[in-house]
Amino acid sequence: MSAKKFQNAIAPTRQEDYPEWYQQVIKAADMAEMSSVRGCMVIKPWGYGIWEKIQRGMDDLIKETGHENAYFPLFIPLSFMELEAGHVEGFAKECAIVTHHRLIEKDGHLVPTGELEEPLIVRPTSETIIGRSFAKWIQSYRDLPLLINQWANVVRWEMRPRIFLRTTEFLWQEGHTAHSTEKEAMEETLMILDKVYRTFVEETLAIPVIVGEKTPAERFPGAVNTYCLEAMMQDRKALQAGTSHYLGQNFSRAFEIQFSNQAGEQELAYTTSWGVSSRLVGALVMVHSDDDGLRLPPKIAPKQVVIIPMLNKPGEEEAIMAYSNAVADDIRKQSWAGAPVSVLVDKRDMRPIDKKWQWVKRGAPIRLEIGARDMEANAVFMGRRDRSLKAAESVSRDQVADLVVSSLTEIQNNYFALAKMLLDEHTHSDIDSLAAFEKFFTPENSEKPEIHGGFVRTKYCGNPECEEKAAALKVTIRCLPIDQSGSEGKCVICGGSAKTDAVWAKAY
């Protein structure tokens, strides 16, 4: 294969075919692949390493805000789903159902037998089964608040799976809490949204978000209010990066989550639920990556520094490896973002140039190439993933550890700044008529739509009909931002008087 064939490591580029580019980045980074089970993915070590970093960081925040982890069953009795009307409607169409518990051999094939008296559904979310437990655990106001989180897999039989973004089975955390007052439950709902989700997504994943409330059309089935984080991908479409629900007394009524208050009266508890999923990995890909593959913010990279020994000539190996390991140890002594810098010395039996490209495609923030020449000069050759490949340069050995630390901070900040620039540049507040709105969201090439559109932040009258009208353009209200301006204006769709700010976009 000749070098000229590669202008970029990933084909097609983002401009050429964004959805295909997305899949190629994941493949080239060796993160995950679709499995032989419909809609289900295999998460490979590099992709799972990213998820583990997400879990660790998020879990710390969840615990710092007073929650404890627990675990509930994968299966939910079918009858539980019937108890909350809105909930059934939302999830009934996408459930996996277990109806048998045994196999027998018949004509050389295994067929299910032993039909269950009551079918079990594989959890699409756990409000119902956790609600039943909460009802048992809560007797008195002294048992409240009850603050529980679960790390789990869930199954939703979606029509069109897309790797990491919408798979049949996915990984997530789901928080479930119960409170004695509406006020406290609402505070919890919003606290999680800001202190846990927004903080983590912006500061660790380097993804800027718009925080807001969903309209009734986009609300979680069974919730009173649903709040969310919305992020902009590089094709300017929105991706929901986290969600927090105020459930009011809907689930406590259905599952009899009652407590005696201080006056000795029975009251229904107020509950919340909130979650982020492995979809965040897809968001990382679509926000930060470029036409050479994945780019990982250092705080989420499973390895922050990769050392590639240039083992080209026989006889040099031992000395270069010793030098490389010594450099690695120096860097490991450095602390960054509250933890030792993680370093991998890639000593695999591969051509160094192939290793280098592999680490570029996997998005390692910093590459250090070490060969005989560097060793003689008491130096290393350092490349940063946020800069062009040709911008790599020689750095003296005694400066490298400090430079790595300052570079990690710079890379983390650069990725956030770039993503923020994209979000700001393509968020428009000056679209004030239906004609302008339609023009903005209509691609020039309808056969093969180019990257177009973005977020429109404008007034909305609150009429669901206006929302439906936008849906014809595949545009939905992503959220009603928390930071409302309070000003009065005209609804962008119907022109009627409107006070509410809304963010409109095409979404994943």
Added chain:
RNA sequence: CGGGGUGUGGCGCAGUCUGGCAGCGCACUUGCUUUGGGAGCAAGAUGUCGGAGGUUCAAAUCCUCUCACCCCGACCA
């Protein structure tokens, strides 16, 4: 569930119209050369051509049935 498409070594595909030895590129293995910027040459290994049935001297190719997957809609963390 509607409309369109595809199933051929690990991956990507040609071959199907007009039946006649199962092919190509990449990746993989081995050897030699090369070696700080996605190397070259040579040899090698890898296949129930999605499945079942039929037509035929002969089927990847034709016919019937079937399964799976992909794209466009409805659904969605």
